[in-house]
């Protein structure tokens with residue numbers, strides 16, 4: 001029998017993060033920085049992903065890293081320091097967009113500042129990719145060595161309980177299209193079993209809006225076939 005893959009607390013949100021960082025990087029590279037409406041749209045998208053990045057770092061800082069630190073003293077410091085520097089970089093990028101929206105900039109100044117924002121976003125994107133890979137190949141491996149799957153599922157429950165429903169719906173927008181069909185079924189069957197029906201219906205509405213109709217229909221069929229435990 002094939003061994004079951006171990007529980008991961010980070011693989012799912014990391015897929016969503018890789019998705020939205022790619023999207024916003026593309027938008028930041030192609031937007032007209034002299035067009036106020038377009039910059040407002042970019043800022044809204046960036047603020048949305050900042051919220052998710054903050055929520056994700058808080059989940060790791062508040063639940064995952066303290067559990068790891070308690071078993072392996074000194075093991076959390078590197079990831080915590082990364083979270084702090086990534087948060088600072090994110091805040092400086094947000095103020096650049098706010099500055100861009102102030103009136104009085106010439107077209108040339110707006111284009112120059114826009115390009116600086118794009119480069120800074122590229123640094124944020126690259127730093128997150130490196131940070132997530134390290135968490136998946138170093139932090140996660142340490143967790144597997146020192147925690148059982150049951151213990152990790154308990155931490156997972158604490159993380160899920162800490163996420164506001166509206167934030168969870170925003171996560172779904174980015175996570176679902178980034179997953180394999182099997183991962184999607186696994187994630188949503190868990191939500192189906194453990195969330196109130198009205199919330200799960202909202203999740204399915206997000207899925208319908210964000211997935212191709214073929215992917216959504218397949219998902220719906222698979223979920224119907226999942227035995228209710």
Ligand SMILES: [Fe+2]
Nearest residue numbers: 057060079135
């Ligand atoms: Fe992290």
